[in-house]
Amino acid sequence: MTRVAVLGATGAVGQRFIQLLSDHPTFEIAALTASADSAGSPYREAAKWRVDTPIPEAVADVEVVETTPEAVPDDVDLIFSSLPSSVAERVESDFCEAGYVVSSNSSNERGADDVPLVIPEINPDHLDLIEVQRDNRGWDGALVKNPNCSTITMVPTLATLDAFGLERVHVSTLQAVSGAGYSGVTSMEILDNVIPYIGGEEEKMETESRKLLGEFDGSQVQWHDVEVSASCNRVATLDGHLENVWAELSDDPTVAEIYAAFDDAATQDLHSAPDPLIETFDEPDRPQPRLDRFLGNGMAVAAGGVQETPAGVQYNTLAHNTLRGAAGASLLNGELLDRNGWL
Numbered sequence: 585m586t587r588v589a590v591l592g593a594t595g596a597v598g599q600r601f602i603q604l605l606s607d608h609p610t611f612e613i614a615a616l617t618a619s620a621d622s623a624g625s626p627y628r629e630a631a632k633w634r635v636d637t638p639i640p641e642a643v644a645d646v647e648v649v650e651t652t653p654e655a656v657p658d659d660v661d662l663i664f665s666s667l668p669s670s671v672a673e674r675v676e677s678d679f680c681e682a683g684y685v686v687s688s689n690s691s692n693e694r695g696a697d698d699v700p701l702v703i704p705e706i707n708p709d710h711l712d713l714i715e716v717q718r719d720n721r722g723w724d725g726a727l728v729k730n731p732n733c734s735t736i737t738m739v740p741t742l743a744t745l746d747a748f749g750l751e752r753v754h755v756s757t758l759q760a761v762s763g764a765g766y767s768g769v770t771s772m773e774i775l776d777n778v779i780p781y782i783g784g785e786e787e788k789m790e791t792e793s794r795k796l797l798g799e800f801d802g803s804q805v806q807w808h809d810v811e812v813s814a815s816c817n818r819v820a821t822l823d824g825h826l827e828n829v830w831a832e833l834s835d836d837p838t839v840a841e842i843y844a845a846f847d848d849a850a851t852q853d854l855h856s857a858p859d860p861l862i863e864t865f866d867e868p869d870r871p872q873p874r875l876d877r878f879l880g881n882g883m884a885v886a887a888g889g890v891q892e893t894p895a896g897v898q899y900n901t902l903a904h905n906t907l908r909g910a911a912g913a914s915l916l917n918g919e920l921l922d923r924n925g926w927l
């Protein structure tokens with residue numbers, strides 16, 4: 585078994601990690617960390633458990649430790665990080681310096697030249713950037729990131745459309761409240777309402793997409809030159825980000841060819857990877873968050889409503905933001921790191 589630790593294990597994403605790891609065939613939990621306020625308490629007391637399955641018995645009485653390399657056992661092979669990015673920025677490098685491989689969901693360093701930003705089905709080869717990172721930083725460990733939840737929802741379809749010459753993308757999101765964390769948006773703000781702004785989200789979609797779709801030339805990632813313009817909105821759904829995408833292509837594929845390309849999107853032979861990666865719908869009113877967010881155990885991307893418009897090919901896409909968009913994304917990167925011999 586591969587021994588893993590979860591940094592920020594008591595949080596919204598941390599709890600998803602615990603849920604996903606509780607019946608994982610090859611990863612076993614060896615340590616759970618949180619803030620100094622939680623350290624020393626059993627997990628069941630430190631975490632206000634809000635996931636829709638019971639707290640796994642195997643972790644309920646595990647003592648939460650502080651988020652430092654010294655507090656984590658030496659024989660841990662892989663670390664998952666779901667810390668606030670301001671905290672991650674300070675501590676993740678300490679773990680990498682201490683020799684740990686960190687698969688992180690936090691947004692710090694996603695754009696760094698020597699940090700792999702990876703979706704295993706899209707750009708698994710970018711993981712080899714770890715060699716460059718180790719040379720640059722003198723680490724025995726490594727830092728690998730998954731993208732932002734809105735970006736990860738859209739990029740699988742964009743990677744598929746790239747075969748038709750992807751030139752320009754406009755996207756408008758309808759993002760669930762869980763993306764802001766449990767206390768992120770109050771009920772008075774969001775009920776009977778839509779908030780047409782999510783701080784930093786538009787820039788993340790515009791830049792992270794280009795890095796993910798870029799080519800790794802052996803020493804650096806040449807970012808894709810697609811132009812992405814995003815408008816991000818918070819809506820009153822609990823989980824599942826829905827996105828309306830307009831993609832301008834240099835070729836002129838038919839709607840049927842686009843559906844066929846989505847259906848054939850590359851998959852990965854990893855425990856948490858869905859097959860198919862993209863679930864398609866012919867019905868014009870799908871995908872919908874409540875109906876479709878758990879496709880592929882919350883790891884698939886859904887797409888539908890494909891049509892030709894004067895502004896390009898238009899479609900809707902959806903993914904579960906705390907599964908495929910957060911904990912599941914880091915977990916899948918951990919499985920890829922393990923399979924490719926980086927642990």
Ligand SMILES: NC(=O)C1=CN([C@@H]2O[C@H](COP(=O)(O)OP(=O)(O)OC[C@H]3O[C@@H](n4cnc5c(N)ncnc54)[C@H](OP(=O)(O)O)[C@@H]3O)[C@@H](O)[C@H]2O)C=CC1
Nearest residue numbers: 592593594595596597618619622651666668669763765910
């Ligand atoms: N919610 C979502 O859908 C998504 C979230 N993310 C990102 O994932 C990360 C975690 O988000 P989320 O789970 O919602 O956040 P939460 O606020 O729910 O959880 C934060 C976690 O970090 C711990 N923590 C806070 N401060 C410190 C500190 N100073 N030192 C050590 N540990 C600390 C908390 O411990 P304690 O309980 O002791 O306070 C808790 O375990 C963020 O970077 C977020 O942007 C990414 C995609 C989606």
Ligand SMILES: N[C@@H](CC(=O)OP(=O)(O)O)C(=O)O
Nearest residue numbers: 689691732733759763764785
């Ligand atoms: N900003 C996202 C969630 C998030 O925390 O993203 P990031 O991993 O880029 O910090 C949302 O509100 O839905």
